[in-house]
Amino acid sequence: MTAAAPDGARRTSWRRRSVLPGFNLTLGYTLAYLSLIVLIPLAALAIRSASLGWTEFWAIATDPRIVASLQLSFGAAILAALVNTVFGVIVAWVLVRYRFPGRRWLDAAVDLPFALPTAVAGIALATLYAPNGPFGAFLEGVFGVKVGFTSLGVVVALIFVGLPFVVRTVQPVLEEIDRETEEVSATLGAGRLRTVTRVIMPGLLPAILTGFALSFARGVGEYGSVIFIANNLPFQSEIAPLLIVIKLEEHNYAGATAIATIMLVISFAMLFVINLLQAWSRKWFGHD
Amino acid sequence: MQVRAENISKRYASMAALDDVSLTVGSGELVALLGPSGSGKTTLLRTIAGLEVPDSGTVFYNDRDTSQMRIQDRGVGFVFQHYALFKHMKVMDNIAFGLRARKKNKPKEAEIRRRVLELLDLVQLSGLEGRFPSQLSGGQRQRVALARALAIEPSVLLLDEPFGALDARVRKDLRRWLREIHERTGHTTLFVTHDQEEALELADRVVVMSKGRIEQSATPDEIYDTPATPFVFSFIGESSVIPVAVGNGRATLDERVIDLDVGTLPDGPAQLYLRPEDVAMVTDGGPGIPGLVVSTRRIGGMRRVTIECGLARHRIEFDAPAEIPIANSQRLQVRVIGGRVYGAGSEGYGTEKLAASATSDFKWAKAEGWLDR
DSSP states (O other): OOSOHHHHHHHHHHHHHSSOOHHHHHHHHHHHHIIIIIIHHHHHHHHHHHHHHHHHHHHHHTHHHHHHHHHHHHHHHHHHHHHHHHHHHHHHHHHHOOTTTTTTHHHTTTTTHHHHHHHHHHHHHHHHHHHHHHHHHHHHTTTOOTTTTTTTHHHHHHHHHHHHHHHHHHHHHHHHOOOHHHHHHHTTTTOOOIIIIIIIIHHHHHHHHHHHHHHHHHHOOHHHHHHSSOOTTTTTTHHHHHHHHHHHHTHHHHHHHHHHHEEEHHHHHHHHHHHHHHHHHHHTTTHH | OOOOEEEEEEETTTEEEEEEEEEEEEETTTTEOOOOOOOOHHHHHHHHHHHSSSSEEHHHHHHHHTTTTTGGSEEEEEOTOOOOOOOTSSSHHHHHHHHHOSSSSSOOOHHHHHHHHHHHTTHHHHHOTOOOOGSHHHHHHHHHHHHHHHHHHSSSSEESSTTTTTOHHHHHHHHHHHHHHHHHHHEEEEESSSHHHHHHHOOOOOEEETTTEEEEEEEEEHHSHHHSSHHHHHHHOOEEEEEEEEETTEEEETEEOOOOOOOTTEEEEEEEEOOOGGEOOOOSSSOOOEEEEEEEEEEEEEEEEEEEEETTTEEEEEEEESSOOOTTOEEEEEEEEEEEEETTOOOOOHHHHHHOOOOOHHHHHTTTTTTOO
16 A cells, blocks of 8 residues: 555555444543553553562562462462363363253352352361361361361362353353264264264363463462461462562562562463463364 | 164154154165155154164164164264364364274274375365365365265265255255265165255155155155155145045036046045146137136246136146236136045145135135144
8 A cells, every 4th residue: 555545545454344333432442441440550560560670679579488479379370270170171061961950050059159259268168178177177087188278278269269260161162062063973983082082172172271261360369268278378378469468568569569560470471371372272173 | 785764753742753654775775855844854864873762663774773783883974964074173084083983994094094085086075185164165065074974984874954054056066966976886875855856856765754754655756746645745846736526436626527537535525636737728719627817927938827716716826838928817728637636634735835725725724733733
């Protein structure tokens, strides 16, 4: 296109003519809204931590206590997301594929971790998994595993809050898979296992990755339920968000924002990788 | 391989999908299951494939009882109306799926490749093995589905409305092409369709079904020329229905004798079924049934004329040569030169046609409970 082209013509080059009205209005609204709610607060965070200067920031970033808390936060979130991916897919499968009495109740129960205030969930879990609670006593007595008030408790809490994300992203996609492809697979001689691994799972993969990402993101940010079930000891069961709160209580705002910035960068990088994986799986399996 | 279904019954809720149906498909035969939706034809096909379990009755493959056979071991090539291709696999992998799933005599990967390319050549899709199904047209997808079914060297090929989702032109091409493939490969083939033209053109034998029962099983010629029941008559081709009276071995319309063999029908009311070619216009001044032209339309080299005749103004459609000018409201005489008479107790098909004919017909149809279907 030449520079002399009228303005209107240039605009249509990236904006296709459409019968749907309101492109300018809705795009403007979207940008303003995203800026206000997401981008400006994140920028403020970055600016605030920038006031620290590199050396100070680096000192915070390499502080062993902070590193340990970040390791716990991200490690527990990944572990919980992995567990949720396996069992969330099974739950979704059962809810979609089978008709049994109480199915609707079970379906509704999946949303409970969404609906419950996280503090309530934390107290409930702490009661169950505490050394003198029913689950905690059993696990310690039989397997010698302490769950309540340890880093394992963190994982349990994150599994609890993250489960609905996997179930709710996989469920609709699973419902879309039509029976006929499975029937065809059977007529072609494939056993049940082969049908599931070769025919059904590849179609589910993008949804499973999304569920994993959401569950993971939720786990990284989780605070309320974790602080009840973990005993929050430095280097053992202290999560990064808790450390931010501690810094804030010490009026160390720069330190708090520094930790927040590090979390933001790591989260962003991980979500970016997951999105890449997703794009790759879509392409590989011929979606769209 | 010969396929034999014996006394198959299957009920869904309170409705009988299949009511004591028996059917034999000879080795290498190409048979069409024809019927309106809800006639049970797809259920019968799926039962033969092993995708449905009948409430009673048995399916035999070459005298072998299949009721204890796993569907994976039956060697059935099944093709669905909506292709049911594996969307995440390329055409190559779709077709190779059955060969790779084999436990015994699984061919080497190079051999699988060779066979897939051979099949692609057979279905005239050479060069498309690297595409995903979403990059193919409907007709191409259905050919891939057929190649995939043929890849396992099936003992029987079952197709459920294979061309139902395609547009008319592609459908015609594929129909001819399927016939060619059948002649080359010689598989025992059973396909379901609701398109009578497709069934008559493609099949060695047509099985007409209605309400979970087989109405007639015969060659396309027999189905068209000597329909066993009024249902078959009206489902195949176009037809007009007029009530007549049978007495003294003759059929009469308003006391005018119609020159047709009524067989052993008892005296009383009966139905005369006519195809457009069973009625001719009287041009030589001879005797005929007087009628009033209601409408005319041009169909190819003929003119399809609708007239009202008789006291109850029954509508009859017939074809007249296009060069004879016929205008609406014109009076003319017609002669019945073909058609069949069925007793009033037997059932036909096509409520639209009845609703279009005279009111007395309408009431009669209602009393027989046709219109509630």
